Amino acid sequence: MQNLHRVRAKVKPARSLEGASLFHRSPLCYYSQTGPESAFGRKAANYAQGRSQIQFMAFIINYQEKLNPAQYEAATTLEGPVLVVAGAGSGKTRTIVYRLARLMEEGVPPQQILLLTFTRKAAQEMTRRAEQLLGLGGSGVSGGTFHGFAYSVLRRFPPPGYRSGLTVMDTPDSLSALRSCKEDLKIGKGERAFPKTQTILSLISKSRNKEVDLDGLIRREAAHLMPYAPDMAAMADAYAAYKLKHSVLDYDDLLFALENQLRGNPELLALERGRFSHIMVDEYQDTNPVQARLTQLLAGENGNVMVVGDDAQSIYAFRGADVRNILNFPRLFPEAKLIKLEENYRSTQPVLDLTNAILAGARESFHKHLHSSRQSAVLPRLIRPLHDLSQAALAASMVSEFLHTYPAREIAVLFRAGYQSFNLEVQLNKQGIHFKKYGGLRYTDAAHIKDVMAMARLIVNPLDFPAFARVGEFYPGIGPKTAQRVYAAAVSGDAAQLDKAAGRHKDFLATLRFLDELRAAGEKPAACLSRILDHYRPVLEANYADDYPYRQQGLDEFLIIAEPYADLDLLISDLSLEDPGPEAGKGDDDGAITLSTVHSAKGLEWSVVLIIDLVQDRFPSRHALLNDDEYEEERRLLYVACTRAKDELILFAPVSVYNRGLGAHEAAVLSPFVHELPEGVYIEEREGYGGALYAAPARFGRMARPEAGNREDETGGQDAAFKAARPAPPRLSSFPPWAAVEDLPEQGESAFKAENVISGPSKDGPLRLGYCRHRLFGRGKIVQHIPPDKYRVNFTGFGLKVIMADYLVLEED
């Protein structure tokens, strides 16, 4: 654990800017950096001098040699709207980077190219690769996340009501803001069942991202909270007012505020459109509706915009991403050219056979045939450990084996959710294997960093209440209430009132004066920060007595990060929007393997990929079982995970998992995505007592079974074979999700019966539809089989429930 902590907290300052937003870096003229000898330099110089015969010059790069035909077409179609549907591992980033090169060879100055992505990881990867190919020349390109871009515009053109400065709240800030709204409204005090503030915040955010009203969202996705919908709506309103009052924006606001600004100010729109002659959007399948509209707004109707994405890798629906964006792109831009990248350069054919089979069960819209020329005799493996502890041990020793063959940086273990790697982390430590984990604590989440950030934020935006409260709470005797009072007094401008509110807290008053002076001084960020650190040191020593020397180191690094910045607000926004994160330390950790959530693994690749916990309720997550769309997203998530593997893919599915509630191990059900894989795409091995692995025979009863109404024959031989062997995908009823867990009212039940009764006993299921018994609920009627192993049962007195087959006893006729 010690090991993990250190890796997480480590920040390598020199690289921290590399992936950080490039919007604000002074637009470095790349020719001055590459030097006059460079061909790029010469061409750019030509451009700068107004010569435009560039298209007649020979290109430095032989694009046709470096790219396949589809990639070539994408990289050299520079005008007009283009949609690139890029399968996993099809050289998407490569294509984008070569297109950048091409644009620059054609004489387009890098500052006129805008490269937007959804995650900062993708942004970092892109700029890294661009710099690899183009040298520092690539760094003049404006690239980053939508959020980062939005901030860069909004700070120059603040939305109405935000003239006095503007800061971005991170999630903890938003949370305490909402909590304070809840207190002000005196809502839900002492009510046990009242939803958690966290829950409410994510519902509010989701409703905004999906652009549906809160009430409807609650009805559809959290029906058990319906009784609290009015209270939550009130909180949402109060939260919006709070943000305006305190000149803060949350992540979601950034996008909407930018859209409003662009729509409300034609001059601004023209300006922004003029700044960028070419726009590229990566990971387009993960954009939400606002982001799609922003893309359209910035591009103009026939703009030069290329969007790149893969509908099969859309895994952010939970926060409003909408696959329809990518599907609708041709409709939005009727002139759009569609290019598909289907050749996979990453994985061996056996790995692709498995990933294609995962996708075969999906409701996919752009059909792709991924193929590879990389043949291999090594099949993916499915390991069935006895339980989750032995899974961790087995995975760790397998990693240890692989370390003889592959460098650590080529090995990764992936999982659905962060906590699932816990056992594994222990085992890896035990075996002395170094690892780094993605998706853990962020650098900026450390309390002392947040403290200093809060002071810096108050310099930029004196009204920033979350920052104000945080600074107040440095000092003993000041909590949320006092902070609020002092804030009100300080903002009122009445010195006497301020003295009355904070007179007892000399330290705090001194700090406020200190901040005022510092604000007036208007020093460079690094100098300013240095003074803040000096002032903060006594607080640090008092509040973190146990480990302040360690924290001080982190703060020293902060100074180095700040050095290159010209504006303090840019430093702050970069840190809160695109913080350096553990990735910044990558270069050091060559000896470390990677642990990562699947989400964080997107876009990355390793020679060896292990995926753990492939059992029902974990992968797919139990939260996804109730809803068709979420279930499909889990499938895509597994697809993303498996397509990270270049050479070897190892799936783990423990036979039993520890149940905390029960305090014992219980049987685990193999993930349906694995279960439905056809025979022959993987080798199964089972763990015996003592940890030995035994090859398992082909699973019983998994013969190819023709499926009625098989829809696509055009998918080609191999795919068709997969489909034939695949059992019917689990279909859940379209009945509202909560119906599955909550008791249904009488009329709901009959409505359900009328519409959703399945057409007959499932051939898959061992249970016939009839009566059964349950230990707790007694006798009930089986209404529906929910493959692979659940049943919807109507119990007298308890209503409809969804129960695992293992807990049901079939009643004899």
Next chain:
DNA sequence: AGCATTACCATTTTT
């Protein structure tokens, strides 16, 4: 009002 302790609960993914 602030702070410490206790009890409970639920458990995802990211900007």
Next chain:
DNA sequence: TGGTAATGCT
């Protein structure tokens, strides 16, 4: 497990 909210103590 750990984080959060209610409760109790200063």
